[in-house]
Amino acid sequence: MSLLEVKGLRKTFGSVTAVEDISFAVEAGEVFTIIGPNGAGKTTTLEMIEGLQKPDSGTITIDGLVWAKNTEEIKYKIGVQPQSGAMFDLLTVEENLDLFASFYPKPKPAAEILEMINLTDHRGKRVKSLSGGQKQRLAIGLAMISDPEVIFLDEPTTGLDPQARRNIWDIILKLKELGKTTILTTHYMEEAEKLSDRVCIVDQGRIITLDTPAALIDRLTKEREVRLSFLDGEQAAKDTEWVVQNQPTVVRTERDGATLKLWSIQPEETLYGLFGFTKERGYRVEQVSIRELSLEDVFIAFTGKEWRD
């Protein structure tokens, strides 16, 4: 049996269907990420699993336990990152940790948590004077104080600058090293790709696809985007476009002035042919790149929609 099993979850608010039908299973030790655009139903899904909202239908099992029968046991198994409003602004970092620790019979020592979230040097600071990133790190620390098996992090990096986001990533990776299971939601594709063992892409309350980031990217068409720009201007780009359009490996092309984009199922082959032509004509290529595929491409391929952070 998986550590977390979710089957047929559904939740409506009046006429709004926040979660239509969501099922997945998470194994112990995984970083499992739910990613999707605004309003996709990520928070509602997480809150149902955390026991904060009651599903209209569907079942949730955490280590074989269910909320209706095993409320107290589940509470000790899971850690939920509190909203910043749940922290005490006038208390220090350490006082907040001690206060949350007092709710549990066997909490982790605050000093250990402070090390983990890299706030030891700031333990005497009041919460109200912390930066956004430090507050988020404290929120993760508070979720860890009961030493839970499963930790839920709902968009822990939204609104943070790149360095602060990376600091949070480090903590999530440390949790993984400790063998914890992390359920994460995010808007950021890059984050999902870097941290997750498996990703589930959610849109309009349904799972579009679920797999490891690498497998999701692999499933995409092998078509790759190649971009070139020419030192000799628009005519060079136009002539080259005309030539590559006739290559069987090239699916389509796009040109903007002296910049040419092409989509090829065998980019290397296409480039050999293309460079043969440019050499013959004496056209100088200024830049050439083959774009890596990312989870963003997976989202676009499955939904037909552009991804917006």
Ligand SMILES: Nc1ncnc2c1ncn2[C@@H]1O[C@H](COP(=O)(O)OP(=O)(O)OP(=O)(O)O)[C@@H](O)[C@H]1O
């Ligand atoms: N308490 C509520 N009352 C009414 N509608 C709600 C409520 N909670 C969520 N919704 C609606 O349900 C849908 C899903 O919301 P949810 O917050 O789960 O999405 P999300 O993927 O977490 O989005 P975001 O990334 O913006 O947080 C949205 O249309 C939202 O407006």
